[in-house]
Amino acid sequence: MHNLLRRGYQLLLALFAVALVYSFFLRGYCPANWKSHLDLAAFILISAFVVVNALWVYRRHFRYRDLQMDQVDAMAGEEFEHFCGYLLKRNGYKHIKVTQASGDQGIDIIAEKNGKTCGFQCKRYTGFVGNKAVQEVWTGHNFYKLDEAVVLTNSEFSDSAIELAESLGVRLVDRPRLKRMMRRLPS
Template identity: 55%
Template sequence: MDGYKFESQCATILKKKHFKKIEVTKSSCDQGIDIIAYKHGKKYGIQCKYYTYPVGNKAIQEAYAGANFYDCDKVIVMTNITFTKSAIELAEKLDVDLWSNCPTNRFYSIPFRLMEIFNLALLIYGILALFSAKYSSIHLPISIDTITLIFVLSASIFGLLGWRFVLCNLVATISCLYLALHLIVLPALTSARYTYLFLLAFVPSGIYLVHAIWLYLSRKVFD
């Protein structure tokens, strides 16, 4: 992948984030802005940086100046890697949004999409379990206690909202691990129907743990 392909990938990411009227600017006179997009009535100026090393202050300054040139309301810098500490500090000062670790291919998004479906299903189940205590008409195949319900809701909410954050991934890891042990593996061990297939219950917690480690290492290296 090169810079131009990464701009196209960033446009795809913005589309998935429900941005509208996404336009990639001409490279010869982009004034530091690679993409113009709109969301919630605001005009966004986006700069895309495909680097092998952390993005520094220059990119923040270019994006900020370019956004002013295009009369944008908000500024975003997107990169496949991360940002230096000074760049983060400057971005906070200038109110520039930083999107680090943007996926560079569609295969990266597969585990995210699978976990998104898993978490949505888990959240719906948790909400139904919450109301089942009040409404006798709601019958669930697996009844859960209050503590388990807390873990169900925390796993789904932190999983849905915190894919890009180490701490949220760790909370989701612990929650999914508890659910796997409490609801599937330990009950199966005490019955005659236990098979090694039940170990698949640990897959969600494993995905979150690996992703948390990857996020931590990718940021630690470039701090």
């Protein structure tokens, strides 16, 4: 489905380019009886391109804006990672990169803030998040040579995970902190 959408968009982009070339350069060379049809086709293609891009921008920038925690709890793991990336962007982080799902070395997102490069492990859980998440983000922190390691979750951390994070210097963002980050989103 994703490839089909990408190919459809590439076709629309190519047709948009043809419509622009016609509108700006070739219109004067066309026979008079073709102009009304070509003008209409160019208008439709340019309008479709503008509408598709406007919808994409709207969806990309506003799809997570009004979410409640129960909707976050229902997300799949990869969607939660993208949601966390959106939250980080809206909370002042820059150069946000969501890593590939497999082989990420324990880091789901890499982002920068205040000159520091941070690695984030995103865990959408229903129970307590344990030591494994802290160990994974610490390993990724060392692998990518990052300044800071953070575990983000929609849940709570176990006592042993909190203790391990404190000893390693890993920052933990639990459910209440995640809610605070969500409140900072523009409405």
